[in-house]
Amino acid sequence: MRISEHPILDFDRGREIEFEFDGKRLVGFEGETIAAALHAAEVRVLRRSIKLDRPRGFFCAIGRCSSCLMTVDDVPNVMTCVTPLRAGMKVETQSGKGTIAPEGARLATGDAASEAIPSAVPLAIVGAGPAGLSAAIYAGRLGVESVVIDENDVPGGQLIKQTHMFFGSLDHYARVRGIDIGERLVQDLESCPARLLTGTTVLGLYDDGDAKALSLLKDGQHARLRARAVILATGASENVLAFENCDLPGVYGAGAVQTLMNVYGVAPGERVLMVGAGNIGLIVSYQLLQAGVRVEAVIDAMDEIGGYHVHAAKIRRMGVPILTSHTILRADGETRVESATIARVDERWAPVPGSERTLDVDTVCLAVGLTPNCELALMAGADGVYVAELGGHVARHDRDLETNVPGVFIAGDASGIEEASTAMLEGRLAGLAAAERLVPDADANALASLRQEAEDGLGELRAGPFGERPRFGKNRMFDLVNDTKDERRGS
Ligand SMILES: Cc1cc2nc3c(=O)[nH]c(=O)nc-3n(C[C@H](O)[C@H](O)[C@H](O)COP(=O)(O)OP(=O)(O)OC[C@H]3O[C@@H](n4cnc5c(N)ncnc54)[C@H](O)[C@@H]3O)c2cc1C
Known part of the structure; x- marks a missing residue:
């Protein structure tokens, strides 16, 4: 969903352009990435994994992971989270490793008059x-x-x-x-x-x-x-966290959520579970609220909030619960996140039996550190x-x-x-x-x-x-x- 009103940002979206996705005509904007345009068109599954044919969406939005690899203009393994969308592009969901590009296939990315590189x-x-x-x-x-x-x-x-x-x-x-x-x-x-x-x-x-x-x-x-x-x-x-279905489309790094919202003006979903109550988790939660997205809860396995208390107070005032000593057990959904189950943890970070709760969320945002x-x-x-x-x-x-x-x-x-x-x-x-x-x-x-x-x-x-x-x-x-x-x- 595209964000239309924002308290700080004006989205200068550039020219509207058409492209093809799995044989269908879709519309995006010049200046955004292929993955952002697909996201705005509600497309979440970008590829299927190599071994188990599992659905994959995008995770990092900075070209670091392989979650968003697609076949574009017959070229396989294109990182669509950082590749700019061009008019007339043919974008296809990729299965496994993809197939080798036919002779002459070339991905049109930069402008023809590209700058010379010094030697x-x-x-x-x-x-x-x-x-x-x-x-x-x-x-x-x-x-x-x-x-x-x-x-x-x-x-x-x-x-x-x-x-x-x-x-x-x-x-x-x-x-x-x-x-x-x-x-x-x-x-x-x-x-x-x-x-x-x-x-x-x-x-x-x-x-x-x-x-x-x-x-x-x-x-x-x-x-x-x-x-x-x-x-x-x-x-x-961004770091990933291992839990059941952590590769489901709709599980994102906090930086990816920021990129989608604040650079391309696209909301990651409607109801978010934020994992991590450090500064990044707290700040991105606030930015989600500014973009009109509901934050169901912020959880953290630590027994205290890691970020600045002024950020925590701000989102609490807006009705978001911050649950310390909590972790995510799993995400559920067929091809995208439809819910997430959390639980309280003891002092050794082991889930406490009987404390499980399932939240009705379509997005899980991981703010669990950087490498x-x-x-x-x-x-x-x-x-x-x-x-x-x-x-x-x-x-x-x-x-x-x-x-x-x-x-x-x-x-x-x-x-x-x-x-x-x-x-x-x-x-x-x-x-x-x-x-x-x-x-x-x-x-x-x-x-x-x-x-x-x-x-x-x-x-x-x-x-x-x-x-x-x-x-x-x-x-x-x-x-x-x-x-x-x-x-x-x-x-
Ligand atoms: C939500 C959030 C809130 C934050 N709030 C604050 C705050 O309030 N105050 C604060 O001081 N800091 C804040 N930070 C942290 C801050 O953004 C980072 O610490 C800072 O951006 C790091 O700067 P950098 O130049 O080291 O790296 P980056 O800003 O990450 O820049 C690195 C650049 O290198 C490029 N690059 C990497 N590899 C290659 C390659 N092989 N070839 C070409 N290019 C490459 C990347 O694409 C990127 O553009 C926040 C971070 C987040 C995510």
């Missing part, structure tokens, strides 16, 4: 979220030329769907909406020696003599970019270490955000799950450290004062009870790096 640049930055954009702006302040690459057509990373006002201090954009912070960063980038390359995926990162080589995919064409330093600001992916996207760093040779407080496996990095591979930096959620405000400061630090490496005669005083400013900001944001977890995680990481340096010195 070399001093600094390549992967990800145009708050971390990547800040890195380019701060490296640019020291005169370093960069290319910022993002797989999405619109820069901003997760900020493009965050309609709420940020918390924290005014220095860190408090009381500014996420969507506006993204736009401000893009504006700041315009005065820098930086180039944005959107709609471009970085597939690999390799050694290339005294530099690095990135393999890129844009509009179906592969290209290679050589860079002397690389900053990976690739963000994070850093550090694959490119690992591919480049960075050591992977497990730090639970940073979200799981992360690439080993020092205080300058440099990994153990010289010249490869990692910043923002990709280096450990935190917030956009810390992502911007980490981006700044990584940009400055890369600039120091690339411009040996850079103004040392300017560099030191910019670095101090970013470090102070990070210290401030990581102080206090909500910053305890990442602070602990980062300290563990830096201790690990020091231990390794000591070991190397000793050997």
Whole structure:
């Protein structure tokens, strides 16, 4: 269902276009993805799974999982949650692995006059979220030329769907909406020696003599970019929760629900069960209510609410119960969610027999944490270490955000799950450290004062009870790096 009225957003939907879905004519809008257009047309089953032929809908909306793979214009395995809809497209539900594309089949994605990709640049930055954009702006302040690459057509990373006002201090954009912070960063980038390359995926990162080589995919064409330093600001992916029928269409990650509602103006369903009472679960619940969607309950296995109490109070005032010490047991439905069963859990998180309740919901939204996207760093040779407080496996990095591979930096959620405000400061630090490496005669005083400013900001944001977890995680990481340096010195 398309959202027609919203207290904050105006949906500028672009030109109406026709496309074909399993032999039927459907209408969508230019600028939205295939999956969003199908969702608005009430289509939930996008593919059938390989082994058990189970129905699958879309889950992540950021091109990270394989739930939305369909056959488009005879090309199999197209990620429809990130592929823009074009007039006249032939979209088909895919069974299993799909069949090989006939000769000459090609997916028309980008514009014909697509931008040329440069062959070399001093600094390549992967990800145009708050971390990547800040890195380019701060490296640019020291005169370093960069290319910022993002797989999405619109820069901003997760900020493009965050309609709420940020918390924290005014220095860190408090009381500014996420969507506006993204736009401000893009504006700041315009005065820098930086180039944005959107709609471009970085597939690999390799050694290339005294530099690095990135393999890129844009509009179906592969290209290679050589860079002397690389900053990976690739963000994070949403976690899944294992319960019966957790793969049923209608079970989404919280970020996917935000993308559907706030970017494309499409409601995920009519009645939602939110799993997770951290900040993301609470904020997305509020945004669902703003979009006119009913939230039946927010549940969390923890015995207390993990997010800010001001967010919890807001949704409680709007009549949404928040049930702590509760979990989801299963979702039910033929081809999409028709109900969900929850239960109370004891202190060991085991369901309490007899406490089961079935809720009449058509959507289950999972807000159960994020995992850093550090694959490119690992591919480049960075050591992977497990730090639970940073979200799981992360690439080993020092205080300058440099990994153990010289010249490869990692910043923002990709280096450990935190917030956009810390992502911007980490981006700044990584940009400055890369600039120091690339411009040996850079103004040392300017560099030191910019670095101090970013470090102070990070210290401030990581102080206090909500910053305890990442602070602990980062300290563990830096201790690990020091231990390794000591070991190397000793050997
Ligand atoms: C509901 C919600 C509410 C939030 N509220 C707040 C808040 O109030 N305050 C706050 O500070 N933070 C908040 N956050 C957290 C914040 O959004 C993230 O911490 C922040 O966006 C991380 O920034 P980033 O630049 O590291 O990554 P992202 O914003 O995720 O950007 C990474 C970008 O890299 C791109 N990318 C990844 N891999 C590749 C590749 N191989 N090739 C090309 N491109 C690639 C991605 O598509 C993406 O655009 C919230 C998050 C959510 C989901």
